[in-house]
Amino acid sequence: MKKFMQNLGKSMLIPIVAMPIAGILFRLSAEDLLNITLFQAAGVIFENMDALIAIGIAMGLAKTKDRGIPALTGYLAITILNKGLETMNPELDMSVFGGVLSGLIAAAVYNRFKDTKLPAMFSFFGGEKWPITLIILIMIPVAGLSALVWPYAQAGIDSFAQSLVGMGAFGIFLFGFLNRFLLPFGLHHVLNTYIYFGLGSYETADGEVVTGEITRFLNGDPTAGYFLGGFFIVMIFGVPAIALAITRAAHKKKKEKTKALMSSGGLTSVVAGLTEPIEFTFIFTSPLLYFIHAVYTGLAGATLYMLSIRHGFSWGGSAIDYALNLGIAENGIFIIPIGLAFGLLYYFTFYTLIVRRDIKVIGREEDVEFDQESDESEQDLKLGHSKFEYMAKKILENVGGKENVTDYENCMTRLRLVVKDAGLVDEDKIKQTGAHGVVKVDDQHVQVIIGPQANVVTEEFGKQVDK
Numbered sequence: 256m257k258k259f260m261q262n263l264g265k266s267m268l269i270p271i272v273a274m275p276i277a278g279i280l281f282r283l284s285a286e287d288l289l290n291i292t293l294f295q296a297a298g299v300i301f302e303n304m305d306a307l308i309a310i311g312i313a314m315g316l317a318k319t320k321d322r323g324i325p326a327l328t329g330y331l332a333i334t335i336l337n338k339g340l341e342t343m344n345p346e347l348d349m350s351v352f353g354g355v356l357s358g359l360i361a362a363a364v365y366n367r368f369k370d371t372k373l374p375a376m377f378s379f380f381g382g383e384k385w386p387i388t389l390i391i392l393i394m395i396p397v398a399g400l401s402a403l404v405w406p407y408a409q410a411g412i413d414s415f416a417q418s419l420v421g422m423g424a425f426g427i428f429l430f431g432f433l434n435r436f437l438l439p440f441g442l443h444h445v446l447n448t449y450i451y452f453g454l455g456s457y458e459t460a461d462g463e464v465v466t467g468e469i470t471r472f473l474n475g476d477p478t479a480g481y482f483l484g485g486f487f488i489v490m491i492f493g494v495p496a497i498a499l500a501i502t503r504a505a506h507k508k509k510k511e512k513t514k515a516l517m518s519s520g521g522l523t524s525v526v527a528g529l530t531e532p533i534e535f536t537f538i539f540t541s542p543l544l545y546f547i548h549a550v551y552t553g554l555a556g557a558t559l560y561m562l563s564i565r566h567g568f569s570w571g572g573s574a575i576d577y578a579l580n581l582g583i584a585e586n587g588i589f590i591i592p593i594g595l596a597f598g599l600l601y602y603f604t605f606y607t608l609i610v611r612r613d614i615k616v617i618g619r620e621e622d623v624e625f626d627q628e629s630d631e632s633e634q635d636l637k638l639g640h641s642k643f644e645y646m647a648k649k650i651l652e653n654v655g656g657k658e659n660v661t662d663y664e665n666c667m668t669r670l671r672l673v674v675k676d677a678g679l680v681d682e683d684k685i686k687q688t689g690a691h692g693v694v695k696v697d698d699q700h701v702q703v704i705i706g707p708q709a710n711v712v713t714e715e716f717g718k719q720v721d722k
Contacts, residue, residue: 266315266358267535270307271520273300278527282573301529305354309333312358318366318661318673320720324383325365328390332357335391339398340405347405352440360397364390370675409445412437416449424557431485432553436546439538450482472567475583480565484590485556486528486572492594493551493601494530495521500605501536505618513618528571541614547604555597564589638689638708647715649688650703655679657720661699665713669694670703677701 277300284294300307313329314322336357340347349356365386373381380388412433419426430450437443452467457476465471471479498521505513520532538545559566565585568576581587609616640646651657654674662673674680680701682693692704705712 263312263316263539266312267308267539269311269314270304271516271532271535273307274520274523274529274532276519277301278523278529278532282527282529282570282575285570287569287579288575304531305337305350305357306330306333308351308354309357309361312355313361313365316359316362316366319369319383320660320662324369324387325362328365328386329358329361331387331390332361332394335394336398336401339395340402343399343402344406347402347409348444349401349405350442350444351438352442353401355439356397356401357394360393361386361390364393408440408442412442412445413449416446416454419450420454424560427482427485427560428553428557430482430553431489431556432549435534435549435552438534439545454482455479469567469569472565472583473569473580477565477585480567480584481560482556483568483572484559484564484566484584484587485552486568487566487577487590488555488559488594488597489552490524490528490530490572491574491577492598493548493555494524494533496598496601497537497548497605498524498533500602500609501533501616501618504606504609504616509618516617525574528568528573528576537614537616540616543612544605544608544614544616547608548601551597551601551604555593558593559590562586562589562593564593566590637706640689643708643711644715644718646688646690647712647719650685650690650712651716651719653681653684653688654701657722660720663713663716663720665709668704668706668709670705670709670713670716672701672703673699674701675699 277297280294280297281301283289284291284297309332310326310329313325313332317325319325333354336349336353340349340353365383368385368389369383371381371385372378373385416430419430422429430446433446434443437446450467451469454466454468455471455476455478456464456466457471457474457479458464459474465474465476468479468482472483498517502510502514502517516536517533520536523532524530534545534548563586566577566587567580567584569580570576577587577590608614609619613619638646650670651660654660654672655676659674659676659679660672661675664671677695677698677700680693680695682695685693685703690703690705694702694704696702
């Protein structure tokens with residue numbers, strides 16, 4: 256299960272790549288800032304996050320090197336799910352959870368049925384193409400079942416949201432906590448909708464009655480903003496602190512790559528008020544860290560409430576929204592020192608847990624996903640030739656050909672293979688290529704001991720597989 260969750264977390268990195276630039280462009284080009292209408296097209300990324308997540312998970316969990324058909328399978332799965340929900344009940348929206356569910360089903364269907372052989376007259380639909388047909392048949396009843404179950408989840412959250420109002424600081428804590436905690440399940444938007452646009456009422460100077468925390472705050476209601484202010488602390492200080500902790504905790508050889516991703520994700524949170532580029536890097540890898548993040552989000556809102564600090568936003572809790580609405584806030588300037596304190600709390604908590612518990616967040620994930628590490632003595636091994644292309648070609652022939660290879664990678668000294676049938680591997684002939692040994696970890700995992708030149712041989716091996 257731990258390995259599965261880590262692989263699921265890795266799969267989330269695929270759609271995350273598109274989020275930082277999309278979020279920054281979308282926010283900066285908004286009507287209240289640069290007002291560049293064309294650049295608002297970047298916002299479509301966030302309107303289709305469920306589809307991106309489904310595709311990413313299907314690609315990441317598929318047991319194949321060619322991710323094209325798994326990606327299509329994931330897309331078909333989420334498309335049918337959403338259309339089925341719309342047909343049964345237009346008010347239903349499974350959001351992120353729908354994407355996760357669709358991606359998992361798509362990956363499972365692909366891995367189970369990608370080698371299916373059909374009768375000759377239907378052979379065109381067999382093999383890797385068979386999951387494309389199956390996913391359509393499978394997702395229709397899944398959509399029907401979801402349409403029956405999901406309304407109860409949405410109704411329960413909506414009813415709970417209405418009961419938060421009279422709970423004071425504890426109610427605000429619960430809202431902040433559940434706002435983050437429900438994100439992976441796609442139910443956070445139900446909670447947000449009521450708080451943001453349905454909670455309370457206020458009559459403006461023009462006699463217009465408005466409802467919801469956002470609308471009431473922007474129209475000058477002196478009681479609105481308590482449910483919103485905590486998000487400035489999380490988005491401007493908390494999430495960047497998480498990014499810094501993950502960067503500092505990264506292994507040395509992965510630090511630069513981690514720094515690049517974390518920097519862009521942290522900037523997206525500060526400028527655009529979008530936390531997902533950072534959250535999705537650990538949301539499945541470490542539920543513990545995400546639970547703490549949810550607790551701190553609730554605690555931030557409750558702290559501001561107890562200190563009589565009100566602030567709100569029109570779009571999200573970004574630094575831009577903070578500055579634009581500071582004039583109508585109450586004691587809003589104190590969010591900065593409180594935010595710095597929370598930033599330190601976030602940083603030391605995340606860094607300490609990541610390092611002490613060796614949590615495999617980005618930058619600390621294991622390069623090797625197989626069961627046996629390289630031996631130190633292998634560092635001194637040398638090949639007796641430099642015919643890397645020939646060696647790679649012969650290794651591929653003697654592991655059953657590219658049809659038998661589903662995945663490959665290398666560590667410092669070994670070519671590591673995932674094969675369909677390890678029984679097809681000819682150890683003696685592989686050793687004749689100059690390899691120093693062959694390790695059969697199990698029926699699907701094989702390792703060829705080469706020495707420090709393993710990376711070069713792996714590059715040539717990849718070229719042979721892709722021919």
